[in-house]
Amino acid sequence: MHGFANPKRFLALARWLTPLCLGSGLLICTAALAWGLFEVPPDRLMGQTVRILFLHVPFAWLGMAGWSTLALSSLAYLVWRHPLAGLAARAAAGPGAVFTALCLITGSIWGRPTWGTWWVWDGRLTSMLVLFFLYCAYIALAGAAEREGISPRIPAIFGLVGAVNLPIINRSVVWWNSLHQPPSITMGKSAIDPVFLVPLLVSTLGFTLIFVGVVLARMRALLADMQAEARLRRKAMEAA
Amino acid sequence: MREIMDQWHFVWAAYAIGILGTLAMVIWSWLSMVRAEARRERIRRK
Numbered sequence: 001m002h003g004f005a006n007p008k009r010f011l012a013l014a015r016w017l018t019p020l021c022l023g024s025g026l027l028i029c030t031a032a033l034a035w036g037l038f039e040v041p042p043d044r045l046m047g048q049t050v051r052i053l054f055l056h057v058p059f060a061w062l063g064m065a066g067w068s069t070l071a072l073s074s075l076a077y078l079v080w081r082h083p084l085a086g087l088a089a090r091a092a093a094g095p096g097a098v099f100t101a102l103c104l105i106t107g108s109i110w111g112r113p114t115w116g117t118w119w120v121w122d123g124r125l126t127s128m129l130v131l132f133f134l135y136c137a138y139i140a141l142a143g144a145a146e147r148e149g150i151s152p153r154i155p156a157i158f159g160l161v162g163a164v165n166l167p168i169i170n171r172s173v174v175w176w177n178s179l180h181q182p183p184s185i186t187m188g189k190s191a192i193d194p195v196f197l198v199p200l201l202v203s204t205l206g207f208t209l210i211f212v213g214v215v216l217a218r219m220r221a222l223l224a225d226m227q228a229e230a231r232l233r234r235k236a237m238e239a240a
Numbered sequence: 241m242r243e244i245m246d247q248w249h250f251v252w253a254a255y256a257i258g259i260l261g262t263l264a265m266v267i268w269s270w271l272s273m274v275r276a277e278a279r280r281e282r283i284r285r286k
Contacts, residue, residue, distance in 0.1 A: 022270070055255065214265060222276075224277045
């Protein structure tokens with residue numbers, strides 16, 4: 001891991017990995033979503049709305065995976081002070097927030113015909129909404145830290161503290177009465193029929209590749225901005 | 241009174257929002273990366 005903390009080595013890897021992840025992710029997603037829309041039969045209970053789960057479940061997974069990436073990168077930044085770890089945390093925040101928002105929207109669209117309501121203040125939905133607000137707060141804090149010259153350790157500590165919400169989201173359907181169904185996929189077990197499970201896993205793989213590609217693209221953009229600013233400062237000092 | 245809803249309307253709405261949101265994020269992140277790297281190269285060459 002320490003080897004990739006070197007910006008040169010990271011760029012050498014990211015230059016070919018970014019288009020590969022984005023391209024393959026988009027292709028796999030297109031195939032999985034077409035499969036989910038046109039090939040999968042309607043569910044006995046949910047009817048046609050089962051098709052929404054091929055989007056909603058990967059979005060939920062990536063909303064949580066995004067904060068896990070952010071928290072682990074923040075920890076690496078605080079422990080080893082790798083600047084790239086700080087960049088990785090900032091880069092994961094944007095796509096994490098987008099996927100969490102998409103999870104909430106597609107879940108709400110699924111809930112209206114299935115539960116008869118767009119929204120309920122139950123444990124799972126509320127903790128997911130809290131995750132979205134945490135992302136917004138982190139993005140604002142990291143932006144302010146860069147603009148105002150505040151220590152980048154503050155958003156990193158916030159990223160670590162925010163990870164407390166992840167087990168709450170995961171266990172919310174077990175701890176509290178909820179309209180949301182209990183976990184359908186647990187370690188090595190699945191309550192989902194293979195006819196739905198296989199396209200769901202393919203779609204999750206596709207969106208995960210897109211997430212990795214977007215995080216790498218954001219890291220490259222943030223790194224390029226940082227290097228450009230450093231060079232401008234150096235030139236200004238030489239001229240003075 | 242029981243509401244009559246066409247489930248397909250909800251499916252299309254979810255797919256439109258999910259796909260457009262994802263594509264917008266991919267295009268924005270790619271363009272901002274290309275712009276940032278081009279600016280770095282411009283400054284490096286000056």
